[in-house]
Amino acid sequence: MTDTNYPHLLAPLDLGFITLKNRVLMGSMHTGLEDGNKHERLAVYFAERARGEVGLIVTGGYAPNRAGWVKPFAGKMTTRGEAARHRRITDAVHAEDGKIAMQILHAGRYAYHPLAVAPSRIRSPISPFTPRELSSSGVEKQIKAFVRCAQLAREAGYDGVEIMGSEGYFINEFLVTHTNHRTDQWGGDYSQRMRLPVEIVERTREAVGSDFIIIYRLSMIDLIPDGNTWDETVALAKAVEGAGATIINTGIGWHEARVPTIATSVPRGAFTWVTKKMKREVNIPLITSNRINLPATAEQILADGCADMVSMARPMLADSEFVKKAREGRADEINVCIACNQACLDHTFSNKMSSCLVNPRACHEIELNYVATKTRRRFAVVGSGPAGLSAALVLAERGHEVDLYESAAEIGGQLNMAKVIPGKEEFHEMLRYFKRQLELKNVRVHLNTRAGADDLNTEGFDGVVIATGVVARDPNIEGQDHPKVLSYIDVLRKQVPVGKRVAIVGAGGIGFDVAEFLLHEGHSPTMDLEEWLAEWGVVDPARARGGIALERTKPESSRRELTLLQRKAGKHGANLGKTTGWIHRATLKMNDVRMIGNVNYERIGDEGLLITYGEKHEDPTWLDVDNIILCAGQLPLRELKEPLAAAGIPTHVIGGADVATELDAKRAIDQGSRLAARL
Numbered sequence: 001m002t003d004t005n006y007p008h009l010l011a012p013l014d015l016g017f018i019t020l021k022n023r024v025l026m027g028s029m030h031t032g033l034e035d036g037n038k039h040e041r042l043a044v045y046f047a048e049r050a051r052g053e054v055g056l057i058v059t060g061g062y063a064p065n066r067a068g069w070v071k072p073f074a075g076k077m078t079t080r081g082e083a084a085r086h087r088r089i090t091d092a093v094h095a096e097d098g099k100i101a102m103q104i105l106h107a108g109r110y111a112y113h114p115l116a117v118a119p120s121r122i123r124s125p126i127s128p129f130t131p132r133e134l135s136s137s138g139v140e141k142q143i144k145a146f147v148r149c150a151q152l153a154r155e156a157g158y159d160g161v162e163i164m165g166s167e168g169y170f171i172n173e174f175l176v177t178h179t180n181h182r183t184d185q186w187g188g189d190y191s192q193r194m195r196l197p198v199e200i201v202e203r204t205r206e207a208v209g210s211d212f213i214i215i216y217r218l219s220m221i222d223l224i225p226d227g228n229t230w231d232e233t234v235a236l237a238k239a240v241e242g243a244g245a246t247i248i249n250t251g252i253g254w255h256e257a258r259v260p261t262i263a264t265s266v267p268r269g270a271f272t273w274v275t276k277k278m279k280r281e282v283n284i285p286l287i288t289s290n291r292i293n294l295p296a297t298a299e300q301i302l303a304d305g306c307a308d309m310v311s312m313a314r315p316m317l318a319d320s321e322f323v324k325k326a327r328e329g330r331a332d333e334i335n336v337c338i339a340c341n342q343a344c345l346d347h348t349f350s351n352k353m354s355s356c357l358v359n360p361r362a363c364h365e366i367e368l369n370y371v372a373t374k375t376r377r378r379f380a381v382v383g384s385g386p387a388g389l390s391a392a393l394v395l396a397e398r399g400h401e402v403d404l405y406e407s408a409a410e411i412g413g414q415l416n417m418a419k420v421i422p423g424k425e426e427f428h429e430m431l432r433y434f435k436r437q438l439e440l441k442n443v444r445v446h447l448n449t450r451a452g453a454d455d456l457n458t459e460g461f462d463g464v465v466i467a468t469g470v471v472a473r474d475p476n477i478e479g480q481d482h483p484k485v486l487s488y489i490d491v492l493r494k495q496v497p498v499g500k501r502v503a504i505v506g507a508g509g510i511g512f513d514v515a516e517f518l519l520h521e522g523h524s525p526t527m528d529l530e531e532w533l534a535e536w537g538v539v540d541p542a543r544a545r546g547g548i549a550l551e552r553t554k555p556e557s558s559r560r561e562l563t564l565l566q567r568k569a570g571k572h573g574a575n576l577g578k579t580t581g582w583i584h585r586a587t588l589k590m591n592d593v594r595m596i597g598n599v600n601y602e603r604i605g606d607e608g609l610l611i612t613y614g615e616k617h618e619d620p621t622w623l624d625v626d627n628i629i630l631c632a633g634q635l636p637l638r639e640l641k642e643p644l645a646a647a648g649i650p651t652h653v654i655g656g657a658d659v660a661t662e663l664d665a666k667r668a669i670d671q672g673s674r675l676a677a678r679l
């Protein structure tokens with residue numbers, strides 16, 4: 001195959017003193033490997049991505065001083081000793097013919113520690129620590145720290161640095177009046193507020209010489225009130241170009257913005273139009289980013305003239321061979337990032353090591369390897385949800401013979417319900433990947449086949465992996481055999497018609513999914529960029545500061561009246577993803593879904609659902625609804641275990657069949673893959 005598959009994406013980028021082999025930037029991502037001395041793991045992790053042919057890698061953020069730490073003892077680059085230790089990383093990447101830049105990240109008021117500093121003493125909504133306001137000389141010290149950090153990065157063998165000027169961190173905080181109330185030379189009118197980044201870039205260029213990449217990550221749309229106007233953003237981009245930046249990368253939204261920017265419900269390439277606006281303003285290459293996860297999408301963005309390069313961060317966690325597979329005409333083999341955040345960002349924000357839901361090897365490249373088996377054995381995997389699929393694929397990859405049994409007519413299990421939820425379309429990609437890999441790895445798939453213990457016994461397998469999933473929990477509500485009552489499976493899988501007024505029993509992940517499914521009735525704002533932008537109040541930053549509309553367009557009111565119920569008191573959806581739960585709650589609120597907690601389900605009848613409140617069962621209220629949908633969680637289904645064990649066949653129970661209460665694809669895939677790596 002030639003590079004004609006993706007001619008724009010795979011074209012080299014000549015930066016004058018260095019040439020990148022293609023237009024793919026592995027965007028900066030904090031994985032947790034940056035903290036402490038995990039250089040060996042980082043070296044292996046990045047080398048694998050360099051081998052996968054990514055054009056330029058950017059590391060996770062390293063602080064230029066302690067004040068700039070994101071959290072205590074986060075990665076920093078402040079000494080020659082630290083620089084020397086990074087040699088391992090840069091050498092490993094260069095040995096694979098890759099290029100790598102180090103991101104310099106000063107957290108400013110987002111820092112999660114008491115040493116935080118900022119232009120003004122204004123606490124952020126995402127850290128409990130109020131920053132110290134820097135004196136004028138304190139600002140000078142920070143600039144010097146940036147410059148020294150870049151020099152050390154060069155000494156460490158990096159091909160360049162990325163100066164993090166977006167997402168609401170330190171540099172960004174000087175730019176807007178939202179966070180900069182200074183009256184000295186670093187505050188006041190815009191020419192003074194933008195002085196800090198310009199000085200940093202200019203002095204860094206002087207210090208590192210002309211043959212070193214400086215990427216400046218510029219907030220092109222702040223998505224906060226009092227954010228920059230478009231004219232201000234353009235002025236900054238031109239000044240940063242003049243100060244010696246090699247490339248400008250696009251930052252979208254501050255972390256405190258109440259607009260989703262990378263979640264799975266954000267349309268693919270939703271913000272590339274912002275970078276395109278900037279293309280006419282500067283002459284240096286521009287990188288665009290956010291929700292770009294397929295080579296075809298990236299190619300189209302470049303072909304449309306939106307940017308010169310495309311940043312993909314999470315897609316490189318999902319598949320280290322993304323670029324190589326695209327170049328070789330094997331795009332259908334790419335394990336696609338579904339933008340769930342569950343194993344990457346949610347882990348980072350919970351102080352856990354990042355990985356990837358669809359690729360548990362991400363950041364675990366040293367200890368989790370699918371080594372070819374010395375003894376080929378025969379395995380049956382029963383159930384083709386995410387747990388069974390992962391186990392089957394890893395077993396086959398290692399050289400075992402695998403039969404996969406599925407009682408339904410298609411593979412995927414619960415994934416087939418997820419894929420019909422508006423905003424969760426990426427699950428189609430996950431299923432596409434699994435299907436293709438089953439073919440490539442010669443797994444024998446038996447659809448419409450409910451494998452019984454006797455059949456499995458007769459076949460003489462060396463082992464059986466039980467991944468039979470879950471059954472819906474029965475909430476035992478009086479009168480629940482009433483025709484008004486449906487289960488989430490009736491709604492999502494069997495597409496049984498649902499009335500106008502609906503009560504949903506259970507406000508976990510599936511209760512929320514059912515609510516979103518019913519609200520949008522098959523129409524997904526994720527598939528309609530204009531509608532999605534209007535729903536979240538995003539406008540051209542030339543029309544409103546920060547690109548946020550003063551008045552949000554209320555979504556067209558749903559034809560349904562939904563009530564989402566739970567027995568516990570407290571926030572609905574409290575166990576949803578750390579970085580995405582708020583989006584689900586906001587979506588339901590925008591659509592006037594009623595959320596009621598602390599209830600008891602007393603009875604179902606022709607009148608609807610009778611609830612009472614609290615331990616004393618007070619205030620009986622009939623919810624006059626057309627349908628009651630049960631989303632009360634699940635119980636494990638593992639009836640094969642005992643008979644197989646009695647027949648002396650080794651069994652392994654994984655996924656929802658093992659633990660139903662934590663039913664989720666992340667645990668299922670991780671468990672299936674790790675089990676299969678051992679067998």
Ligand code: NAP
Binds near residue numbers: 474475508512576
């Ligand atoms: P879940 O998250 O465990 O929620 C079950 C809900 O049912 C809870 O609201 C619970 O709240 C209620 N419930 C439990 N026992 C009940 C009973 N006997 N009678 C009535 N109500 C009862 O389960 P799920 O919603 O089925 O989701 C399963 C898993 O799938 C989740 O753990 C999640 O990881 C994953 N998932 C996630 C998402 C997402 O993140 N968007 C989407 C889909 C699925 P009360 O006990 O307070 O009533």
Ligand code: SF4
Binds near residue numbers: 340342355
């Ligand atoms: Fe993408 Fe989810 Fe993997 Fe993160 S965990 S890289 S969002 S698929």
